[in-house]
Amino acid sequence: xxxxxxxxxxxxxxxxxxxxxxxxxxxxxxxxxxxxxxxxxxxxxxxxxxxxxxxxxxxxxxxxxxxxxxxxxxxxxxxxxxxxxxxxxxxxxxxxxxxxxxxxxxxxxxxxxxxxxxxxxxxxxxxxxxxxxxxxxxxxxxxxxxxxxxxxxxxxxxxxxxxxxxxxxxxxxxxxxxxxxxxxxxxxxxxxxxxxxxxxxxxxxxxxxxxxxxxxxxxxxxxxxxxxxxxxxxxxxxxxxxxxxxxxxxxxxxxxxxxxxxxxxxxxxxxxxxxxxxxxxxxxxxxxxxxxxxxxxxxxxxxxxxxxxxxxxxxxxxxxxxxxxxxxxxxxxxxxxxxxxxxxxxxxxxxxxxxxxxxxxxxxxxxx
Amino acid sequence: xxxxxxxxxxxxxxxxxxxxxxxxxxxxxxxxxxxxxxxxxxxxxxxxxxxxxxxxxxxxxxxxxxxxxxxxxxxxxxxxxxxxxxxxxxxxxxxxxxxxxxxxxxxxxxxxxxxxxxxxxxxxxxxxxxxxxxxxxxxxxxxxxxxxxxxxxxxxxxxxxxxxxxxxxxxxxxxxxxxxxxxxxxxxxxxxxxxxxxxxxxxxxxxxxxxxxxxxxxxxxxxxxxxxxxxxxxxxxxxxxxxxxxxxxxxxxxxxxxxxxxxxxxxxxxxxxxxxxxxxxxxxxxxxxxxxxxxxxxxxxxxxxxxxxxxxxxxxxxxxxxxxxxxxxxxxxxxxxxxxxxxxxxxxxxxxxxxxxxxxxxxxxxxx
Numbered sequence: 001x002x003x004x005x006x007x008x009x010x011x012x013x014x015x016x017x018x019x020x021x022x023x024x025x026x027x028x029x030x031x032x033x034x035x036x037x038x039x040x041x042x043x044x045x046x047x048x049x050x051x052x053x054x055x056x057x058x059x060x061x062x063x064x065x066x067x068x069x070x071x072x073x074x075x076x077x078x079x080x081x082x083x084x085x086x087x088x089x090x091x092x093x094x095x096x097x098x099x100x101x102x103x104x105x106x107x108x109x110x111x112x113x114x115x116x117x118x119x120x121x122x123x124x125x126x127x128x129x130x131x132x133x134x135x136x137x138x139x140x141x142x143x144x145x146x147x148x149x150x151x152x153x154x155x156x157x158x159x160x161x162x163x164x165x166x167x168x169x170x171x172x173x174x175x176x177x178x179x180x181x182x183x184x185x186x187x188x189x190x191x192x193x194x195x196x197x198x199x200x201x202x203x204x205x206x207x208x209x210x211x212x213x214x215x216x217x218x219x220x221x222x223x224x225x226x227x228x229x230x231x232x233x234x235x236x237x238x239x240x241x242x243x244x245x246x247x248x249x250x251x252x253x254x255x256x257x258x259x260x261x262x263x264x265x266x267x268x269x270x271x272x273x274x275x276x277x278x279x280x281x282x283x284x285x286x287x288x289x290x291x292x293x294x295x296x297x298x299x300x301x302x303x304x305x306x307x308x309x310x311x312x313x314x315x316x317x318x319x320x321x322x323x324x325x326x327x328x329x330x331x332x333x334x335x336x337x338x339x340x341x342x343x344x345x346x347x348x349x350x351x352x353x354x355x356x357x358x359x360x361x362x363x364x365x366x367x368x
Numbered sequence: 369x370x371x372x373x374x375x376x377x378x379x380x381x382x383x384x385x386x387x388x389x390x391x392x393x394x395x396x397x398x399x400x401x402x403x404x405x406x407x408x409x410x411x412x413x414x415x416x417x418x419x420x421x422x423x424x425x426x427x428x429x430x431x432x433x434x435x436x437x438x439x440x441x442x443x444x445x446x447x448x449x450x451x452x453x454x455x456x457x458x459x460x461x462x463x464x465x466x467x468x469x470x471x472x473x474x475x476x477x478x479x480x481x482x483x484x485x486x487x488x489x490x491x492x493x494x495x496x497x498x499x500x501x502x503x504x505x506x507x508x509x510x511x512x513x514x515x516x517x518x519x520x521x522x523x524x525x526x527x528x529x530x531x532x533x534x535x536x537x538x539x540x541x542x543x544x545x546x547x548x549x550x551x552x553x554x555x556x557x558x559x560x561x562x563x564x565x566x567x568x569x570x571x572x573x574x575x576x577x578x579x580x581x582x583x584x585x586x587x588x589x590x591x592x593x594x595x596x597x598x599x600x601x602x603x604x605x606x607x608x609x610x611x612x613x614x615x616x617x618x619x620x621x622x623x624x625x626x627x628x629x630x631x632x633x634x635x636x637x638x639x640x641x642x643x644x645x646x647x648x649x650x651x652x653x654x655x656x657x658x659x660x661x662x663x664x665x666x667x668x669x670x671x672x673x674x675x676x677x678x679x680x681x682x683x684x685x686x687x688x689x690x691x692x693x694x695x696x697x698x699x700x701x702x703x704x705x706x707x708x709x710x711x712x713x714x715x716x717x718x719x720x721x722x723x724x725x726x727x728x729x730x731x732x733x734x735x736x
Contacts, residue, residue, distance in 0.1 A: 022691075306731055308723060310712075319709060323390075323735050325723055327712035334711065336704075341687060343702065343711060344678075344695035355676060355693055363674055367691050 007054035007135055008110045008213075010099040011046055013063040013071060013117035014086055018368065019285055019349070021356045022340030023318055026368050031118035032070050035283065035318070036293055037303025042283070043117040047075050049124055053113065053131050060084060060103065061117070062095045081240075087249045093263040094227060094255035096209075097220055098248060101231045104213035105239035111138050112216065114209045114260075120292045122279030130277045134210045137178050137274065145219075145265070146178065146210040149203025149273040150280045155193035158284055160205040160261065161185045162273050167200040181271040184261055203273055206280055209260070219264050227255050227263075286333045286349045290316045316346065340367065375422035375503055376478045376581075378467040379414055381431040381439060381485035382454055386736065387653055387717070389724045390708030391686055394736050399486035400438050403651065403686070404661055405671025410651070411485040415443050417492055421481065421499050428452060428471065429485070430463045449608075455617045461631040462595060462623035464577075465588055466616060469599045472581035473607035479506050480584065482577045482628075488660045490647030498645045502578045505546050505642065513587075513633070514546065514578040517571025517641040518648045523561035526652055528573040528629065529553045530641050535568040549639040552629055571641055574648055577628070587632050595623050595631075654701045654717045658684045684714065708735065 013031050024030040031043040040048065043061070050059055061071050062084040071083050084098055096114055103110045113131055121127045134146045149162050163183040184205065188196060196202040211219075220228040230251040238247035256263070265271060281288045293301035293316070300307065300315045307317050310327040317324055319336035326334060333349060335342045344352070360368040381399050392398040399411045408416065411429070418427055429439050430452040439451050452466055464482055471478045481499055489495045502514045517530050531551040552573065556564060564570040588596040598619040606615035624631070633639065649656045661669035661684070668675065668683045675685050678695040685692055687704035694702060701717060703710045712720070728736040 022693075306735075308727060310716075310719075310723075320707060321704070321709040322707040323727065323731065324709045325390075325712065325727075326709075327716055327719075329711060334709075336689070336709065339688065339690040341689040341692045341694075341702075341704065341709075343697060344693065348678075348695055351678075351695075355678075359676060359691065359693075363691065 003053065003055050004111075004135070005055065005058075006107060006109045006111050008058045008103050008107070008112045009050040009054050009060065010096065010103075010112055010114045011043065011050075011059065011061045011117045012092060012095055012114065013043055013061050013067065014089060014095060015116075015118060016064075016089075018353055018356045020289070020335075021352055021368070022337045022342055023335050025338065026365070027066075028070070029067070029118075030283065031116075032067070032074060035289060035303070036120070037318070041074055042119070043071065044074055045121070046115060046117050046119070047078065049121060049127050050113070050115075052128050053135075057082070060099050062086060062099055063117075064089065085245070085248075087252050089257075090252060090255050091257045092260040093220075093224060093258045094252060096216070096260050097224070097227055097231050097255070098252070100213055100216045100220075101234065102239045102244070104217055105235060108214065110213040111135055112211060112213055116207050116282070118283060119206070120279075120281040120283045120288075122292065123277070126276070126278035130274060131208075131210070134178075134274045137272065138210050138212055138215075141272075142212045143215050143218075143270055144211075145215065145268055145271045147181065147265070147271060147273050148206045148208040148210075148276050150206050150276045152197045152202060152204050155190060155197045156204065157187055157190050157193050158288075159282065160187055161193075161196050162203040162205050163196075163201050164203070164273060168203070168275065178272045178274045181273050184266050203275065204280075205261070206276060207282070209265075216264075219268055223267055224256070224258070224263050230254055286316055286335070286352075287346050290314075290346065314346070371421065371423050372479075372503070373423065373426075374475060374477045374479050376426045376471050376475070376480045377418040377422050377428065378464065378471070378480055378482045379411065379418075379427065379429045379485045380460060380463055380482065381411055381429050381435065382457060382463060383484075383486060384432075384457075386721055386724045388657070388703075389720055389736070390705045390710055391703050393706065394733070395434075396438070397435070397486075398651065399484075400435070400442060403657060403671070404488070405686070409442055410487070411439065412442055413489070414483060414485050414487070415446070417489060417495050418481070418483075420496050421503070425450070428467050430454060430467055431485075432457065453613070453616075455620050457625075458620060458623050459625045460628040461588075461592060461626045462620060464584065464628050465592070465595055465599050465623070466620070468581055468584045468588075469602065470607045470612070472585055473603060476582065478581040479503055480579060480581055484575050484650070486651060487574070488647075488649040488651045488656075490660065491645070494644070494646035498642060499576075499578070502546075502642045505640065506578050506580060506583075509640075510580050511583050511586075511638055512579075513583065513636055513639045515549065515633070515639060515641050516574045516576040516578075516644050518574050518644045520565045520570060520572050523558060523565045524572065525555055525558050525561050526656075527650065528555055529561075529564050530571040530573050531564075531569050532571070532641060536571070536643065546640045546642045549641050552634050571643065572648075573629070574644060575650070577633075584632075587636055591635055592624070592626070592631050598622055654684055654703070654720075655714050658682075658714065682714070 034041045060082045065085045164179045165182045281292045290301050298309045298313045302317045306323045308325045312326045312329045314331040317334045331346045402409045428450045433453045532547045533550045649660045658669050666677045666681045670685045674691045676693045680694045680697045682699040685702045699714045701712050
């Protein structure tokens, strides 16, 4: 069956995360790493997942100027014109506005899936099914937004939550299990997260959004007037022309630095959520990487290296070395890249960001 | 004051130790590493120590064929003809016989200091003074052998011991504190080592020997007749000629594989010991390396890298990395070289040899 020509995908690949230091670096953030040791980097896996959802020429990647080349190298099938460069980092709202206006200029009937480049999806078929159902939903509900909700398995404080009006799985009115969203909430404290999970009224927000190009642009016009005016000024003159780059470089720095969640979603009246039919993680920490990696007989998650583990269990071992001998380490991160070595208990991983910042101040940018 | 032209030095640099894996490798044993992070490798430091004892053209290095080039690179002042290549590993007796015959052929009045290439000496002046006193002693006692004895500081089971007839420091007959040796003993068990140390009758055997070329050759003729016959056959025809290499290659494999201690010293009737006026270690283990390294404010011994140590003390950190972040490790070895990484409690260091052997069997020679 040919893919719907109106289906588009926008992969957001602008992150510069430092929590996976020293594997992820300013020069090579997480999305460009094969952090799970599968043979494909995270952005490659994300691209792969959309191959059966929309035509490759309808896949767009938004990233920083500095990463355009690495995107092009890692995704040789991607049309070079489909790499959208942010001249400056401005959070997700301007990024999505740019892609939406560009796609709308090409195809006003476009329906768009927006997805982060660096998340883990455990079941490609389940993903495809969820997204295809979602696209079907917005085809017939052209003004609605749809988000993908992950059914929580623990009171995670690292994710945003989506509250629904009913209890998960109990809404008799749900079309294909799609449910109306009541509220988006930021990352909660632990006590609140426990309440959320036990209430069964909350999903995790996976940051995957589906909407028609028309609807999202209208939402910008209503809720982010200044930003919409900037992007509107390019319609019929700039998008998909030789002037596009210059145009974007001139307007982008004037955009508010604001997230799509805060800038649009929280106040949009017509949002639905579809439950994910796949295991998911934002891979935000070494711990979540460990959870989503294959483990060897000692429950160590080892990528790309030979390991001799003596009295060592529960470790993440991710290095450039050909061989690692490790003795007496339980639940440790052992990560090494580009002559930077980290050995740290998994439990302390939240310290990494501070350490890297201090290292940068003390020793210079080249270590970050 | 010009140096005595009859003073010679033989540096034994044939070791292939694996106990410092992965820093020391078959391709680059310990003597060729700057394992202490001083800016000079151990063989360079050994060479430096002899610069004020004998003329550079009187310094010889015996090593394996495979290491001749690295010796030449690391010691550019060394005459290339002074690098003696063992065609096959045959322990210290043949090595010393070769050097002794070669030097004797050049200068029958030579007095020779034999020294390992890879030991730690903490005080170059004390070393010079000890060796110069020793050379003075054998100058007037031409048939005597002299060994350097280290006054023990702990019941070490990793060293051989030298027993004297009196108690250390209490012999009224000692000339410049030189004392007659009663017995050489192999590495003792702990109980025995404790008795040795408390008796004050025992020195550690540092493997540094002084003798006249004549006396050591005579000793070979008496105690290692077959070996001496092989080397005697080269006198006046092979040593210091274009035929030397071919000659050595033909006789060397016929030599017994025997140490100088076992083959000569243990039965030689006329041996003395001079106490070392310098701190010493054979640097045989990571632990002894730690003891003899400079420590930072966290009592970590760090060589050649920036380290962020969090709750980490008593560690040896010796890697190729530019920066190491280590959290929660006490008394660990963190060593890395050529894409091989070792993280192990210092207390388990005796396991390294077995691990490397197993790795070699399982994964191949390239990891050893």
